[in-house]
Amino acid sequence: MPSSTAVEASLPIQSEMDLAWVRQHVRQAAAQLGFGLVAQTKLVTAASELARNTLVHGGGGRMESAAVTRGQAHGLRLVFSDEGPGIADLDRALTDGYTSGGGLGMGLGGARRLVHEFAVDSTPGSGTKVTVVCWVTPPPRPYGGL
Amino acid sequence: MSDRLQHGVTSHVPVLRLGEVLLVTLQGDLHDSDAQQLQQDICEAVANSGVTGVVIDISGVEIVDSFLGRVLAEIAANASLLAARTVVAGMRPAVAITLVELGLTLPGLRTALTTEAAMELLTHHDPAAGRGRLSQELG
Ligand SMILES: Nc1ncnc2c1ncn2[C@@H]1O[C@H](COP(=O)(O)OP(=O)(O)OP(=O)(O)O)[C@@H](O)[C@H]1O
Ligand SMILES: [Mg+2]
Numbered sequence: 280m281p282s283s284t285a286v287e288a289s290l291p292i293q294s295e296m297d298l299a300w301v302r303q304h305v306r307q308a309a310a311q312l313g314f315g316l317v318a319q320t321k322l323v324t325a326a327s328e329l330a331r332n333t334l335v336h337g338g339g340g341r342m343e344s345a346a347v348t349r350g351q352a353h354g355l356r357l358v359f360s361d362e363g364p365g366i367a368d369l370d371r372a373l374t375d376g377y378t379s380g381g382g383l384g385m386g387l388g389g390a391r392r393l394v395h396e397f398a399v400d401s402t403p404g405s406g407t408k409v410t411v412v413c414w415v416t417p418p419p420r421p422y423g424g425l
Numbered sequence: 426m427s428d429r430l431q432h433g434v435t436s437h438v439p440v441l442r443l444g445e446v447l448l449v450t451l452q453g454d455l456h457d458s459d460a461q462q463l464q465q466d467i468c469e470a471v472a473n474s475g476v477t478g479v480v481i482d483i484s485g486v487e488i489v490d491s492f493l494g495r496v497l498a499e500i501a502a503n504a505s506l507l508a509a510r511t512v513v514a515g516m517r518p519a520v521a522i523t524l525v526e527l528g529l530t531l532p533g534l535r536t537a538l539t540t541e542a543a544m545e546l547l548t549h550h551d552p553a554a555g556r557g558r559l560s561q562e563l564g
Contacts, residue, residue: 295456302454302488320488320519324527327490331457375528385491389527 285311286346286355292330293339301330301342305357308344312355313415322355322413325393328386329359329409335380337361337407347412354395354414362406369399438463440470446478446547447471447509448540452485460496468503478547479504482540484515494529501534512536514543 286308291297305326309319326342333340340361347356366372373391378384387409391397396412437459441448447470449463467479481497483489489497501511512535524530537543 295458299454299456306487317519317522320517320523321526324488324490324523327488327492328527331490331492383491383495383529385528389491389529392526392528393523 286344289341289343291339291341292333292359292361294334298327298330298334302327304342304344305355308346308355309413312346312353314355314413315416318413318415321393322357325390325411326357328390329357329411332386332409333359333361333363333407337363339363340406349414352414354412356410356412358408358410360406360408365403365405365407366399366401367403369401373399438466440466442470442474442476443544444548445476446480446544447474447476448480448482448544450482450485454487455493457492460493464496464500464503467500468507471504471507471509477509478544479509479511480537480540480543480547481511481513482515482543483513483520484517484540486520487517489516489520489524489529491527491529494524494527494531498531498534510535510547512543512546514538514540 288304288308290301290304292301302323305323306319309322314322330342333342338361340359340363343358343360345356347354371377373388374384375388376384387399390409390411394411394413396410398410399407400410401407438452438455439450441450447467449467451463455463470476471479479500481500483497486493497513501513504511514537516536535546537546
């Protein structure tokens with residue numbers, strides 16, 4: 280079982296520099312949990328999109344990361360939270376190409392496609408919480424055998 | 426033969442002139458402001474030098490998200506208005522897979538597998554040049 284010390288973290292998202300730390304942390308945590316290169320790249324990209332939304336649209340916030348298990352499967356959970364304006368129309372926000380700013384409007388919908396589980400909890404006026412989970416594909420034979 | 430343009434200094438990204446082509450090498454994690462600065466730097470460098478091509482080597486880039494993807498597309502659009510063609514070279518397979526899933530296929534962006542192939546694409550005016558290198562190698 281991988282140690283959770285390098286996986287569990289609560290990182291501030293207040294600046295561009297913090298976005299780089301978030302990407303670096305997610306990369307290391309995903310590698311530690313045994314994600315392959317493509318899965319790592321997807322996770323880091325999704326995290327980069329969500330962290331930038333937290334910074335740009337949410338006015339800053341945090342990312343919490345933790346190792347999760349379900350039965351035999353283990354994975355990585357990332358929670359991005361802010362106390363910004365919230366998302367009034369979630370369906371519209373998830374639509375490819377919709378942006379309230381000058382973006383491409385691909386971040387939120389794109390991030391959802393890059394992960395296995397995706398949930399948005401947002402109350403207009405009091406913030407947004409986006410939770411994503413990715414599972415490491417279980418190897419065909421249990422590692423180390425039983 | 427090649428000279429390092431001063432413009433590259435501000436965005437911490439090396440920009441090199443090789444004949445009629447600007448070679449821009451992106452490495453590691455690029456901050457948003459660096460990417461934006463780079464866009465401006467390349468634009469000015471193209472206008473000042475009159476090069477006809479820009480090669481952006483992203484083989485050292487681990488992720489391209491919608492922000493960097495947009496910057497790359499905008500660099501190509503800027504350069505095109507300044508009469509230069511842009512080729513993005515060396516995208517890692519994991520990055521390509523992720524971009525497609527993200528929904529960012531960047532249709533306006535020309536790509537090449539290596540910097541050499543990109544240079545050839547820009548310096549040979551034969552429209553089949555992109556395939557030419559491969560067939561030369563194979564045959
Ligand atoms: N944390 C957040 N707080 C408030 N609004 C948000 C948040 N995240 C996303 N949104 C809203 O959802 C819209 C869509 O987000 P999405 O990331 O898809 O696009 P974008 O950020 O505008 O552009 P980009 O393609 O550059 O990411 C945003 O324009 C914004 O209105
Ligand atoms: Mg976004």
